[in-house]
Amino acid sequence: MEITLSSADAAFQSDVRSFIEAALPGDIKSKVELGQHLEKDDYVRWHKILHTKGWAAPAWPVEYGGTDWTPLQRHLFEEELARASTPRLMPFGLSMVAPVIMAFGDAAQKQHFLPRILSCEDWWCQGYSEPGAGSDLASLTTKAVPDGTDYIVSGAKTWTTLAQYADMIFCLVRTSSEGKPQTGISFLLIDMHSPGITVRPIRTMDGGYEVNDVFFDEVRVPQANRVGEENKGWTYAKFLLGHERTGIAAIGRSKQELRQLKVIAAAEAAGDGSLAEDGAFAGKMADLEIDILALESLVLKIVADEAAGRTPGAEASILKIRGTEIQQRLSELALEAIGYYANPYIAEAQEAGWNEPPVGPEYAATVAPHYFNWRKASIYGGTNEIQKNIIAKMVLGL
Amino acid sequence: MEFTLSDEQVLFQESVESFTAKQYDADKRRALSESEDGFSRAHWAHFAELGWLGLGIEEAHGGLGGTALDMAVLMEGFGRALVLEPYLSSMVMGGGALELAASEKQKSALLPALGGGALLLAFAFAEPRARYDLAKVATIAEKCGGGYLLRGHKSVVLHAASADKIIVSARTAGGVGDKAGISLFLLERAAPGVNLQSYPTVDGGRAAEVVLDEAVVTEYDLLGQEGQAHAIIEAVIDRAIIAVCAEAIGIMQTLIEMTRAYLDNRKQFGIPIGKFQVLQHQLVDMYMAHELSKALTYRAAAAIASAESAARARAVSAAKVQIGKAGSLVGQQAIQLHGGMGMTDELPLGQYFKRLTMIETLFGNTDHHRRRFAALPET
Ligand SMILES: Cc1cc2nc3c(=O)[nH]c(=O)nc-3n(C[C@H](O)[C@H](O)[C@H](O)COP(=O)(O)OP(=O)(O)OC[C@H]3O[C@@H](n4cnc5c(N)ncnc54)[C@H](O)[C@@H]3O)c2cc1C
Numbered sequence: 124m125e126i127t128l129s130s131a132d133a134a135f136q137s138d139v140r141s142f143i144e145a146a147l148p149g150d151i152k153s154k155v156e157l158g159q160h161l162e163k164d165d166y167v168r169w170h171k172i173l174h175t176k177g178w179a180a181p182a183w184p185v186e187y188g189g190t191d192w193t194p195l196q197r198h199l200f201e202e203e204l205a206r207a208s209t210p211r212l213m214p215f216g217l218s219m220v221a222p223v224i225m226a227f228g229d230a231a232q233k234q235h236f237l238p239r240i241l242s243c244e245d246w247w248c249q250g251y252s253e254p255g256a257g258s259d260l261a262s263l264t265t266k267a268v269p270d271g272t273d274y275i276v277s278g279a280k281t282w283t284t285l286a287q288y289a290d291m292i293f294c295l296v297r298t299s300s301e302g303k304p305q306t307g308i309s310f311l312l313i314d315m316h317s318p319g320i321t322v323r324p325i326r327t328m329d330g331g332y333e334v335n336d337v338f339f340d341e342v343r344v345p346q347a348n349r350v351g352e353e354n355k356g357w358t359y360a361k362f363l364l365g366h367e368r369t370g371i372a373a374i375g376r377s378k379q380e381l382r383q384l385k386v387i388a389a390a391e392a393a394g395d396g397s398l399a400e401d402g403a404f405a406g407k408m409a410d411l412e413i414d415i416l417a418l419e420s421l422v423l424k425i426v427a428d429e430a431a432g433r434t435p436g437a438e439a440s441i442l443k444i445r446g447t448e449i450q451q452r453l454s455e456l457a458l459e460a461i462g463y464y465a466n467p468y469i470a471e472a473q474e475a476g477w478n479e480p481p482v483g484p485e486y487a488a489t490v491a492p493h494y495f496n497w498r499k500a501s502i503y504g505g506t507n508e509i510q511k512n513i514i515a516k517m518v519l520g521l
Numbered sequence: 522m523e524f525t526l527s528d529e530q531v532l533f534q535e536s537v538e539s540f541t542a543k544q545y546d547a548d549k550r551r552a553l554s555e556s557e558d559g560f561s562r563a564h565w566a567h568f569a570e571l572g573w574l575g576l577g578i579e580e581a582h583g584g585l586g587g588t589a590l591d592m593a594v595l596m597e598g599f600g601r602a603l604v605l606e607p608y609l610s611s612m613v614m615g616g617g618a619l620e621l622a623a624s625e626k627q628k629s630a631l632l633p634a635l636g637g638g639a640l641l642l643a644f645a646f647a648e649p650r651a652r653y654d655l656a657k658v659a660t661i662a663e664k665c666g667g668g669y670l671l672r673g674h675k676s677v678v679l680h681a682a683s684a685d686k687i688i689v690s691a692r693t694a695g696g697v698g699d700k701a702g703i704s705l706f707l708l709e710r711a712a713p714g715v716n717l718q719s720y721p722t723v724d725g726g727r728a729a730e731v732v733l734d735e736a737v738v739t740e741y742d743l744l745g746q747e748g749q750a751h752a753i754i755e756a757v758i759d760r761a762i763i764a765v766c767a768e769a770i771g772i773m774q775t776l777i778e779m780t781r782a783y784l785d786n787r788k789q790f791g792i793p794i795g796k797f798q799v800l801q802h803q804l805v806d807m808y809m810a811h812e813l814s815k816a817l818t819y820r821a822a823a824a825i826a827s828a829e830s831a832a833r834a835r836a837v838s839a840a841k842v843q844i845g846k847a848g849s850l851v852g853q854q855a856i857q858l859h860g861g862m863g864m865t866d867e868l869p870l871g872q873y874f875k876r877l878t879m880i881e882t883l884f885g886n887t888d889h890h891r892r893r894f895a896a897l898p899e900t
Contacts, residue, residue, distance in 0.1 A: 252861070255788075257789060257860050257861060258789045258790070258794075258860070259789040259790045259791075262789075262790075262791075281861070282861045325865055325867070326865065326866040326867070327864050327865060327866060327871075328864060328865065328866045328870075328871030328872075328874065328875065330866070334861075334864075391652070392650045392651075392652055393652050394654075398652075401888075403888045403891070403892070404888065455849075458878070458882070459886060459888070462652050462653065462882060462886070463647055463676055463677040463882060463883070464676070464677065465723070465878075465879065465882045466677050466722040466723060466724070466726075466728055466879055466882060466883075467677065467720045467721075467722060467723075467728065468720070468721050468722055468723040469720055469721075480718075482718065482720055482730060483649065483676070483677075491723045491875075491878070491879075492723070494878070495723075495871070495874070495875060495878075498853065498856045498857070498863070498864065499864050501857055502856075502857065502860055502861055502863065502864065503861075506857070506860060507857075508797075508799055508800070508857075511799075
């Protein structure tokens with residue numbers, strides 16, 4: 124069941140495909156295919172290649188360096204990126220803080236930050252969650268107190284993804300304790316190199332290092348780095364939630380992982396044939412493929428709505444729930460496929476350049492850590508329970 | 522069917538708990554897991570003193586002559602604390618193979634040392650292309666003089682590197698996939714031609730690829746009758762399944778307790794998250810899955826000592842399927858209900874989750890045992 128494309132879109136797709144094929148460095152491609160850890164430089168190199176081509180931020184308005192592609196073309200582009208095993212473009216700058224700056228930032232902020240996000244000169248991270256404020260984000264307590272033309276920021280953020288690489292962090296901070304908790308929050312852009320900021324690594328159970336505590340000890344931040352009005356930060360953060368969310372379904376990535384799963388299943392022996400021919404396993408792969416098709420259909424519908432000028436609403440929550448369930452299921456079936464070879468854990472084999480003979484098939488080395496790591500998907504970005512609360516309330520009116 | 526534990530079993534349970542309470546907090550376990558062997562030989566000696574190692578060994582050879590149920594009680598306690606010592610590989614599988622296949626002479630030579638903690642065994646039955654089929658043995662044992670030459674690759678052999686001897690399945694007749702023609706041999710781990718590639722496992726244990734390159738054994742190292750080992754291996758693996766199911770019961774209970782406590786302590790929106798009904802229901806699902814799994818596992822453990830092989834296989838496969846389904850539910854939900862905290866390596870939670878996940882991959886996964894169960898006649 125392929126999408127039927129107009130000849131213009133088909134030509135677009137093939138242009139994108141051949142560009143990526145030629146431009147993606149082989150060492151990066153191989154790491155992504157084998158599920159090995161990517162270094163900061165891998166992400167940055169690939170981002171810069173796309174930037175040079177003018178494709179780093181297709182969803183941005185042309186005036187800021189985006190493209191005039193249709194929503195469908197943007198979707199096709201995403202799919203080609205995934206299909207070719209490219210590293211994910213980090214969303215924190217490109218699709219999280221940039222739209223907020225475009226909509227609510229002042230001229231100086233736009234001029235300074237947007238080009239640096241586009242070119243990947245600055246690496247951004249997201250400072251929302253705190254030890255005491257996860258699902259209940261509005262209860263956050265990191266505070267910013269005015270001092271001359273600055274704020275003095277104190278408190279702690281947690282689970283901050285890849286803060287160890289970051290030059291900038293966008294934070295929700297408390298500027299008032301009057302009224303409802305939501306009404307005393309401001310949106311600040313903070314230089315990660317400021318005195319008073321400490322980053323503490325948090326190891327995840329898969330052995331990886333991608334999240335951190337970020338501590339603020341009387342950090343001086345110019346008030347010029349506040350986006351929009353004081354105490355209006357919650358509105359800006361919510362604006363972000365409704366913005367360009369089809370990406371979170373990660374359809375392209377899931378389709379690519381399904382292709383890889385099929386390769387694994389065909390290589391694994393079972394009974395007199397391969398695991399791909401095993402009725403029970405083939406049935407489970409088919410179920411998953413159908414789940415992906417259904418989600419893709421919904422994404423395409425939203426894409427068409429967007430093209431017709433309708434802004435998506437709480438569908439984002441459906442995409443997040445289903446998209447992450449699919450990602451987790453993919454990781455589960457891969458684990459199931461490799462049987463006993465799920466057990467070995469060779470830390471070095473999670474990195475590129477390990478030259479010892481592999482234990483079991485080469486594709487097996489990262490499968491169990493990947494499964495453990497992807498339990499995060501139903502937790503980050505608002506847990507799936509919270510997403511269901513949103514649908515219940517906003518869509519079903521319960 | 523007896524569902525309550527005997528006085529002796531309760532004593533065992535208490536002695537395991539008091540040992541693990543002292544020796545197995547998260548930091549100690551982590552340090553042990555990162556040590557050379559991946560477990561403590563001092564603990565092992567202590568297990569011997571406590572009689573745990575002799576539990577499954579016949580009284581005639583210095584053991585306590587315990588049942589599969591007794592061993593399940595022990596394994597459940599080990600699961601509660603994620604004990605790292607190689608009880609499964611050395612005692613349940615190694616000791617089980619000796620009990621079922623060895624001659625009296627071999628038993629007298631080996632069992633006292635095994636029960637006394639001086640001898641460690643590993644059981645090498647799986648192969649890279651076999652998946653969970655115990656008859657897919659491609660390793661060859663070729664007759665040669667008064668003994669055999671072994672050639673082949675055994676995969677993911679648990680605790681092979683710390684074992685003194687490895688019990689290996691190899692083919693003396695027939696082709697890959699034939700049940701007939703498989704034999705068991707007792708191999709010195711340090712013998713020439715026995716090559717180990719040892720590695721840590723994701724759950725903090727140890728295993729190795731064992732490559733046999735013309736390893737020599739004598740006719741005295743043959744365990745049981747030549748070519749007749751398939752049924753023995755199947756019986757040993759069935760015992761191992763009961764053992765890991767019992768371990769999983771202990772793990773699930775701990776995960777449920779941890780999650781229960783977290784729902785009480787963690788506050789969001791001004792109240793403990795345990796007040797949210799959707800989370801209550803998830804915890805209830807976990808609780809129910811555990812109760813059902815425990816009942817079925819103990820029933821299967823009681824069945825395997827007495828029943829003939831088809832009934833035993835049905836009971837064991839039923840337990841493994843139940844544990845497989847319950848394990849993924851309990852493990853995944855325990856992480857989910859902890860939110861971000863569930864993902865860290867800083868809580869012991871993740872270690873329990875990982876071990877529980879790996880139990881599903883051992884000795885046949887849910888699909889494998891569902892198929893085995895379906896193919897067996899009701900008894
Ligand atoms: C890998 C990873 C990366 C992350 N990256 C970032 C980042 O870069 N920046 C950032 O700011 N944050 C990040 N987060 C944090 C993430 O957004 C939070 O973990 C998430 O919002 C949940 O908060 P919590 O961890 O405090 O869990 P809690 O809110 O304590 O939730 C615990 C459990 O209670 C449930 N629950 C809570 N409230 C309700 C309710 N009202 N109804 C029903 N169930 C409820 C939750 O669903 C969950 O199951 C990341 C998290 C992870 C795991």
